[in-house]
Amino acid sequence: xxxxxxxxxxxxxxxxxxxxxxxxxxxxxxxxxxxxxxxxxxxxxxxxxxxxxxxxxxxxxxxxxxxxxxxxxxxxxxxxxxxxxxxxxxxxxxxxxxxxxxxxxxxxxxxxxxxxxxxxxxxxxxxxxxxxxxxxxxxxxxxxxxxxxxxxxxxxxxxxxxxxxxxxxxxxxxxxxxxxxxxxxxxxxxxxxxxxxxxxxxxxxxxxxxxxxxxxxxxxxxxxxxxxxxxxxxxxxxxxxxxxxxxxxxxxxxxxxxxxxxxxxxx
Numbered sequence: 001x002x003x004x005x006x007x008x009x010x011x012x013x014x015x016x017x018x019x020x021x022x023x024x025x026x027x028x029x030x031x032x033x034x035x036x037x038x039x040x041x042x043x044x045x046x047x048x049x050x051x052x053x054x055x056x057x058x059x060x061x062x063x064x065x066x067x068x069x070x071x072x073x074x075x076x077x078x079x080x081x082x083x084x085x086x087x088x089x090x091x092x093x094x095x096x097x098x099x100x101x102x103x104x105x106x107x108x109x110x111x112x113x114x115x116x117x118x119x120x121x122x123x124x125x126x127x128x129x130x131x132x133x134x135x136x137x138x139x140x141x142x143x144x145x146x147x148x149x150x151x152x153x154x155x156x157x158x159x160x161x162x163x164x165x166x167x168x169x170x171x172x173x174x175x176x177x178x179x180x181x182x183x184x185x186x187x188x189x190x191x192x193x194x195x196x197x198x199x200x201x202x203x204x205x206x207x208x209x210x211x212x213x214x215x216x217x218x219x220x221x222x223x224x225x226x227x228x229x230x231x232x233x234x235x236x237x238x239x240x241x242x243x244x245x246x247x248x249x250x251x252x253x254x255x256x257x258x259x260x261x262x263x264x265x266x267x
Contacts (some may be wrong), residue, residue: 005154005156160217162221163220187201
């Protein structure tokens with residue numbers, strides 16, 4: 001598969017050949033890899049084993065037992081004594097899940113395994129599947145992204161020297177990503193409680209820009225564009241090539257990054 005190499009001015013200066021492109025796109029394998037990668041970012045949680053159980057409870061119904069509830073008409077709920085004045089004792093429910101401050105009935109278990117594993121060979125195939133789908137214009141368009149007619153596109157190495165977001169935006173408009181920039185510029189307020197939890201806005205997922213190094217000046221220029229993500233070629237994951245769990249996201253490689261990723265695929 002060939003792609004045009006575009007320089008800073010938006011002109012084609014050559015062709016780049018994408019190699020090792022998979023013949024089929026396995027969406028099931030890709031989804032499995034994405035879910036496995038997402039699980040790595042989850043935080044393990046679990047209730048403290050002694051939570052709600054740190055009270056001394058007494059609920060004897062025997063007539064002559066110390067601090068008995070015999071003849072008081074009290075329920076059989078486990079109770080703890082708050083104070084005592086002779087034979088008068090103030091009991092409150094404790095320990096069980098239907099009482100105030102008691103334990104939870106079914107708390108999350110800290111021992112539960114939430115990390116999902118995947119074989120290296122299978123994950124490599126999922127990465128290749130995402131890479132292949134992102135080079136397919138029809139699959140990218142089917143996921144709602146608007147790409148130019150000459151997609152896929154590779155940027156010349158000189159583009160990595162860009163430091164201003166406005167300059168990179170102007171280049172994207174020249175090469176046909178104007179509609180995509182308009183699509184990702186929309187920002188909606190999330191409905192519900194998420195607005196109180198630092199998830200106020202919903203932003204549409206846009207193209208991925210792949211650079212040769214995380215120290216490249218283009219990183220700061222491209223990451224300021226709403227909806228766009230920037231990553232170096234050696235840190236690419238399967239989820240970077242997907243729109244949620246579906247493969248087929250628009251990807252813009254720089255020439256050097258494409259060559260580096262080609263080595264990653266070959267290894």
